[in-house]
Amino acid sequence: MVDHAGFTPLMTAASRGDLESVVCLIRAGARIDLQCADGRTALGMALSAGRHALIEWLDWSRWPHPHRPLRPGDLIAATRAGDLNAVSCLLSCGFNVDQRDEKGSTALIHACGGGDLRIVRLLLQSGADVQVAASTGATALSAAIMRGHVDIVAALVAQPDVLAHRFDGGVSPLMLAAMLGRQAVLELLLSSGLDADEVDAQGNTVLHYLARFGCATREVDSTLRLWQVVLATPAARLINQANQRGDTALMLVLGADTPLQPFANESGVTQQIALLLRHGASLDGQNQLGASVLHLAAQRGALKLVEQLLALGAPRGLRDTIGRDAGETALSKGYVDVAAALRGSTATVSVARLLRQPEN
Numbered sequence: 001m002v003d004h005a006g007f008t009p010l011m012t013a014a015s016r017g018d019l020e021s022v023v024c025l026i027r028a029g030a031r032i033d034l035q036c037a038d039g040r041t042a043l044g045m046a047l048s049a050g051r052h053a054l055i056e057w058l059d060w061s062r063w064p065h066p067h068r069p070l071r072p073g074d075l076i077a078a079t080r081a082g083d084l085n086a087v088s089c090l091l092s093c094g095f096n097v098d099q100r101d102e103k104g105s106t107a108l109i110h111a112c113g114g115g116d117l118r119i120v121r122l123l124l125q126s127g128a129d130v131q132v133a134a135s136t137g138a139t140a141l142s143a144a145i146m147r148g149h150v151d152i153v154a155a156l157v158a159q160p161d162v163l164a165h166r167f168d169g170g171v172s173p174l175m176l177a178a179m180l181g182r183q184a185v186l187e188l189l190l191s192s193g194l195d196a197d198e199v200d201a202q203g204n205t206v207l208h209y210l211a212r213f214g215c216a217t218r219e220v221d222s223t224l225r226l227w228q229v230v231l232a233t234p235a236a237r238l239i240n241q242a243n244q245r246g247d248t249a250l251m252l253v254l255g256a257d258t259p260l261q262p263f264a265n266e267s268g269v270t271q272q273i274a275l276l277l278r279h280g281a282s283l284d285g286q287n288q289l290g291a292s293v294l295h296l297a298a299q300r301g302a303l304k305l306v307e308q309l310l311a312l313g314a315p316r317g318l319r320d321t322i323g324r325d326a327g328e329t330a331l332s333k334g335y336v337d338v339a340a341a342l343r344g345s346t347a348t349v350s351v352a353r354l355l356r357q358p359e360n
Contacts, residue, residue, distance in 0.1 A: 106140075
């Protein structure tokens with residue numbers, strides 16, 4: 001509907017500086033892209049008059065007006081698009097700040113994952129619930145930790161009771177940061193007073209989580225720095241604590257609970273083991289399957305690592321629950337050279353490597 005000058009109701013309200021009417025029309029779905037007879041739009045009229053309050057409602061640059069009545073789910077869409085102005089306007093419409101999408105995520109969870117601190121602050125100021133968990137288990141804090149957004153983690157931990165929250169399985173924020181190798185986040189959480197010696201529902205400590213990261217990483221120097229940070233906390237006294245599977249942190253560095261394949265960085269694993277040993281880690285343990293550190297290294301064909309473990313004093317004769325020593329485990333995987341090293345053989349192994357059979 002337009003008047004004789006081609007003005008829509010939105011244009012008329014904008015030309016008059018009528019904020020209340022502009023808000024009502026935008027919320028009802030008025031189109032902002034239409035032009036009057038001389039080519040001006042409602043936004044152009046507001047800009048020419050310098051009416052900033054109107055401009056906020058007429059210029060949503062990253063999440064354009066949908067040209068339909070606004071609805072609660074638009075808050076999440078605008079947040080995902082990173083449109084601070086649109087989010088502010090939608091909140092002022094009175095839509096629920098904790099509105100959920102089809103996966104149960106709120107605007108705050110999306111903003112924390114997306115890394116937009118300005119929107120995070122606005123949502124928090126509007127009363128967003130930091131404890132809400134999506135159907136995937138994700139929370140605002142876990143989303144920020146997973147993406148490594150340190151500034152957003154800092155904003156969240158300033159909220160009441162955030163650090164007391166535990167994710168599924170009793171995993172603490174510190175454990176999640178360690179598992180992902182997020183050193184800056186980990187240091188922030190420690191400085192915020194999070195306990196470093198907690199244990200999850202499976203008996204894992206933060207050392208276990210860091211060990212899983214350390215097993216898979218190729219970045220040795222940064223991983224060693226992470227270890228030094230964690231080992232400077234009370235968590236260090238749990239260095240030989242086994243989880244419910246009987247695995248210590250040192251065993252997890254050796255891949256005790258990861259699929260059998262060559263180490264991403266065998267030299268890096270060796271350096272991590274040396275560091276853990278200097279902090280009191282034991283080479284003598286066996287997990288519930290009876291696997292020792294030599295079994296774990298042998299089953300991956302890690303010849304140099306096996307030799308170094310032997311040099312460090314790893315016990316050679318331990319047997320697993322089906323009666324195999326580490327040498328027999330190596331043979332069962334086709335690693336003849338590793339088996340020879342475990343038996344102290346000086347026989348050549350250059351041909352033996354060709355006899356390795358692929359893992360079933």
